[in-house]
Amino acid sequence: MTDQGTRRPTRQRAALADELAGAAEFRSAQDIHASLTASGTRVGLATVYRNLQAMATDGEVDVIRTGDGESVYRACATAQHHHHVVCRVCGHTVEVTGDAVERWADAVAAEHGFSEVRHTLEIDGLCADCAAR
Amino acid sequence: MTDQGTRRPTRQRAALADELAGAAEFRSAQDIHASLTASGTRVGLATVYRNLQAMATDGEVDVIRTGDGESVYRACATAQHHHHVVCRVCGHTVEVTGDAVERWADAVAAEHGFSEVRHTLEIDGLCADCAAR
DNA sequence: TCAATAATGAGAACCGTTGTCAAACGGAGG
DNA sequence: CCTCCGTTTGACAACGGTTCTCATTATTGA
Ligand SMILES: [Zn+2]
Ligand SMILES: [Zn+2]
Ligand SMILES: [Zn+2]
Ligand SMILES: [Zn+2]
DSSP states (O other): OOOOTTOOOOHHHHHHHHHHHTOSSOEEHHHHHHHHHHTTOOOOHHHHHHHHHHHHHTTSSEEEEOTTSOEEEEOOSOSSSOEEEEETTTOOEEEEOOHHHHHHHHHHHHHTTOEEEEEEEEEEEEOHHHHHO | OOOOTTOOOOHHHHHHHHHHHTOSSOEEHHHHHHHHHHTTOOOOHHHHHHHHHHHHHTTSSEEEEOTTSOEEEEOOSOSSSOEEEEETTTOOEEEEOOHHHHHHHHHHHHHTTOEEEEEEEEEEEEOHHHHHO
């Protein structure tokens, strides 16, 4: 279950984990790096990138690609497969699951002869607060 | 009805449309540019990029972002909303639709107070041919 | 045909990300 | 506690896809 191998705990990694734990939205590596720097925590940008992708492959954080091609990261509540509904304005994010969708994706792919099926699904809209504004 | 505004017809745009019409898989701008160049059709790379995104906003082609962050384009059979099942090995692509998924996405977002909901969904796997190989 | 305007192309610029490599660090053994 | 060695870090260069610039060329409508 998410074996993180021989990775050593470092001050930088801890700071990064903290930063992620306190954020409800998806954030870019550069954004996170800027926050750490602003709060006085000196961490190299390359280190932020490296650790984020290590955490991503270990399933500790979720990654999604924004429309303009940058990767954004988030420490989700659950490690299990799920999807996100993200507010286009403020970034507010909620995690959702649905067996129906999972089955549909597998079924429709199988109907066309595909195997080892995977999928990506992201939902976005205007959250209640932003719509009210 | 996808108004393409005041766009003027050009030799380059026509060549690009031809190239896309003859392809069943999603292809990158650079790939398309290389093909055009190889076949003796001189077109600037910037022009390929510009026209592809113009065609994309006009709904003439579909765009998806690959895992390594490049945009790939395809002239799909239908202009209506649909999704794709793409073979991870050969790129073979089939278009699929499913009301159930569309409704689920809207419903789950609405449950959390979101409005003006949109979604992206891509499915990938191994096509029958590649699995048999 | 002629001016007005849109499209093109070559190359530079951009920007998120990854590679480089010497210095700093953490951990197991002594 | 000290040393040794593989891991991690960080400053900076390099990379790759995409976008910008702007002078030149093509299209349109009169
Ligand atoms: Zn919002
Ligand atoms: Zn799913
Ligand atoms: Zn295949
Ligand atoms: Zn859909």
